[in-house]
Amino acid sequence: MTVRIPTERFEEFMSGSSDIGNVVSRSSSAVNISKRYNDVSAQIEALEKQQKRLLEMMDSAVTIEDMIAVEDRLSDVQYELNMLKTDRESMDTDVAYSTVNVTLQEVKVYTELSENFFTKLSNRFVNGFAGFANHMAELILGIVYLLPYILLILAVILILAKTGVLKKMHMPRFFRKRKTDL
Numbered sequence: 139m140t141v142r143i144p145t146e147r148f149e150e151f152m153s154g155s156s157d158i159g160n161v162v163s164r165s166s167s168a169v170n171i172s173k174r175y176n177d178v179s180a181q182i183e184a185l186e187k188q189q190k191r192l193l194e195m196m197d198s199a200v201t202i203e204d205m206i207a208v209e210d211r212l213s214d215v216q217y218e219l220n221m222l223k224t225d226r227e228s229m230d231t232d233v234a235y236s237t238v239n240v241t242l243q244e245v246k247v248y249t250e251l252s253e254n255f256f257t258k259l260s261n262r263f264v265n266g267f268a269g270f271a272n273h274m275a276e277l278i279l280g281i282v283y284l285l286p287y288i289l290l291i292l293a294v295i296l297i298l299a300k301t302g303v304l305k306k307m308h309m310p311r312f313f314r315k316r317k318t319d320l
Contacts, residue, residue: 139242142235151238159242171229178226185219 143151155161192212199205253261298304 139240141238141240143238145234145236148236148238155240160245162243171232175226175229178222178229182219182222182226185215185222189215189219 152164152166155164189212192208192215196205196208196212199208
């Protein structure tokens with residue numbers, strides 16, 4: 139799962155994760171976006187100045203062609219300005235929250251790491267029978283799951299046999315009855 143944690147609570151979250159269970163591995167990484175953030179802020183500032191100049195030019199435009207040209211350029215500048223502001227707001231959110239990817243794995247059978255030979259042998263013996271029982275249970279559940287299909291196929295075969303359709307079909311030799319001489 140992916141969790142967003144406020145940046146000021148990141149260390150608390152990471153240290154508290156070991157209270158939940160046994161942490162097998164942990165890693166963290168950071169991405170420095172300060173250069174990109176400064177570049178975007180500078181671009182926004184430049185576009186805002188350009189937008190202000192274009193608005194002044196729009197007021198002083200004399201011909202319709204000039205107005206249309208200024209308006210087209212102003213529209214492009216406003217679009218680019220909105221995109222950059224959205225990008226900067228996204229970076230602000232990324233700085234305010236840390237993204238944590240958490241992977242949980244359940245331990246079904248807990249075993250001690252320091253086992254002697256006889257403990258390992260008895261564990262393998264018990265686990266072998268437990269595995270066999272689990273596989274048999276899965277087999278039975280699979281048969282029960284497929285039971286409606288099996289019954290449907292048997293019903294179709296029975297109907298075909300009763301109507302005589304199966305006798306008219308060419309059967310392979312190993313399905314035919316053998317005649318015995320007495």
